[in-house]
Amino acid sequence: MASTLTTLLQTLRIVPMTHSKLPTHAAEVGIMPDKAKVKLTDQQLPELTLEQVAHHDSYDDCWIVIYDRVYDVTQFLHDHPGGEDVIMDHAGRDATIAFHGTGHSRAAIEKMREFLIGELPTEQRIFRTGQNRVLSSGIPE
Numbered sequence: 246m247a248s249t250l251t252t253l254l255q256t257l258r259i260v261p262m263t264h265s266k267l268p269t270h271a272a273e274v275g276i277m278p279d280k281a282k283v284k285l286t287d288q289q290l291p292e293l294t295l296e297q298v299a300h301h302d303s304y305d306d307c308w309i310v311i312y313d314r315v316y317d318v319t320q321f322l323h324d325h326p327g328g329e330d331v332i333m334d335h336a337g338r339d340a341t342i343a344f345h346g347t348g349h350s351r352a353a354i355e356k357m358r359e360f361l362i363g364e365l366p367t368e369q370r371i372f373r374t375g376q377n378r379v380l381s382s383g384i385p386e
């Protein structure tokens with residue numbers, strides 16, 4: 246019952262979705278059969294504003310925005326192959342240009358999903374429409 250209520254509240258965006266609601270990495274990388282694949286873009290991610298993101302700008306609490314999506318990279322900072330400082334330069338803010346400019350690999354883009362916690366509201370987006378269609382090629386779906 247509690248979980249039905251939670252699902253309802255999450256659908257109505259009254260409470261944030263838990264990470265378990267996001268598709269598993271296995272599904273995304275194709276280990277699971279096609280039928281079981283769930284595209285992340287089909288999910289209702291919690292909406293997080295740039296103002297909310299701005300509060301998370303420290304080494305022990307670091308969120309960044311890349312292509313209109315919000316990532317909590319706190320745990321990843323120390324493991325980032327490019328070092329923590331390059332990410333910290335954008336802590337609590339948009340890091341798209343820096344991320345794009347580095348030319349990250351497909352594996353890096355897949356890895357981002359592990360840290361995905363939400364997306365910007367439509368009026369704050371630059372790269373994606375309200376229906377989550379990407380506005381240019383080369384943007385992770």
Ligand code: HEM
Pocket residue numbers: 309316318325326327328331332335340343344347348349350351352353354356357360
């Ligand atoms: C969730 C976000 C991020 C993930 C998952 C990620 C992941 C990775 C990975 C896996 C690599 C190794 C090379 C590759 O596979 O492309 C890498 C390299 C690098 N990343 Fe990131 N990255 C993220 C965000 C950023 C941001 C915001 C910057 C900002 C400048 C950045 C700068 C770099 C640089 C400079 C390298 C190159 C390291 C080198 O080749 O010496 N990354 N990143």
